[in-house]
Amino acid sequence: MRALTFDRIGTLDALALGTVPDPEPAVGEVLVRIVAAGVNPSDVKNVLGRFPYTTVPRVPGRDFAGVVVAGPDELVGREVWGSGKGLGFTRDGTHAEMLALPAGGVALKPETLTFEQAASGGTPYLTAFEAIERGGVTAGTTLLLIGLGAVGSAALDIARGRGADVIVGVRRPELAEKLRGEGIETVLLDDPGRLAATVHAHRPEGAEVVFETTGHWLPAVVPVLAVGGRVCIIAAPADGHVRVPVLDLYRRGAVIIGVNSLLHDVVASAASLEKLRATFDSGELSAPDPAVLRPLEDAITVYHDLNSGSSAKYVLVNQY
Known part of the structure; x- marks a missing residue:
């Protein structure tokens, strides 16, 4: 799969976009085909070494929306979103084409939101x-x-x-x-x-x-x-x-x-996202403000733009 990676901490020069092996979900996990992934300032700070627990090499990124392609039967084929502690820090994250994570770490995506809107709303x-x-x-x-x-x-x-x-x-x-x-x-x-x-x-x-x-x-x-x-x-x-x-x-x-x-793991975050899903789908919440959409191939540029002070909300989109 295509993925953004960094092999050392402290500089955005460590970022590289290339091909890495597809993740293999463990027992109790799901494999998600990522359609869209949000980019947060904390993702940039992570590569720059602001979080002492991050391990490398690593795929960065916390927020995502996509489709479950492997895992429990009741989840396969479902549109989901997620976020949480660990992703992009101590296990590979979302700025890639595929993601493996605990099955309890995904919540059903709001039907009223596009993949891009859901990915922008996580964190x-x-x-x-x-x-x-x-x-x-x-x-x-x-x-x-x-x-x-x-x-x-x-x-x-x-x-x-x-x-x-x-x-x-x-x-x-x-x-x-x-x-x-x-x-x-x-x-x-x-x-x-x-x-x-x-x-x-x-x-x-x-x-x-x-x-x-x-x-x-x-x-x-x-x-x-x-x-x-x-x-x-x-x-x-x-x-x-x-x-x-x-x-x-x-x-x-x-x-x-x-x-x-970042105190909350993907399972705890999914529980909160499920509550938010209900409020989006009921109309109590409106869709997030439009994000700036960029293909995964532009990820390194997006990281540099955020580090240079851009206040835009960016979402990386995979083109299959």
Whole structure:
């Protein structure tokens, strides 16, 4: 099969596209013909050596959508999607034509999504789903969402589907105007020192939950919280450290919740994807925003583009 591989860690120069043997599923595993595979910033960081547990040589990639071609009879021929810890890190991943993984690690693909849409939604929707769940976001919950990348967009969709009261914070005025035109309450992220006053002008009691997706606004969002509020975080500054106004935090009885999708293996991830499948197919969730589609042959270029700062969501597509 054709596959992207890396044989050492620390440089994207280690990436190579070539032909490798097809994976052989073990007992209790399935073999999936990959139709589409998402590319996440963590895939790039993986090759660059940001994860100490990665072993090489390795096929990278976590997210996929495809068709089961071998395994339990009830799964053969089914359209599936998946993601999770291990793929691309300690076992070969999804940026290839075929993938072997535990049978419990695949979930049925939503019928309302194409393969490409499902592949683009794995990590972003799993991350957003965990933040929304652990943050306790339900109907009527006031949620301040900081940032509207792939994860933020997924969180917005999930939270609105639950009937939450959502305010979105973005940096670009033109995006703020676009969101307001769509009926989404929006605040502009221009001055961290003014954020709390701006939000309290909208919601005097503050936000019950803040989902900070950027890694740069944690100190500013603590004063935004209502009593007993929760802050979910998925990112940090480059050095991994930030000064937190602890006095404000404990006086509110507030908590910080770290969300890391790489803590969950493919089986646990499949269970969450099955819950998401039901909400997509019921119409509670809309399809993910369109991704940039590239053939597997362009994978190395995609990795370099992401490493150079591209914010696009890329999906690698196999052409059989």
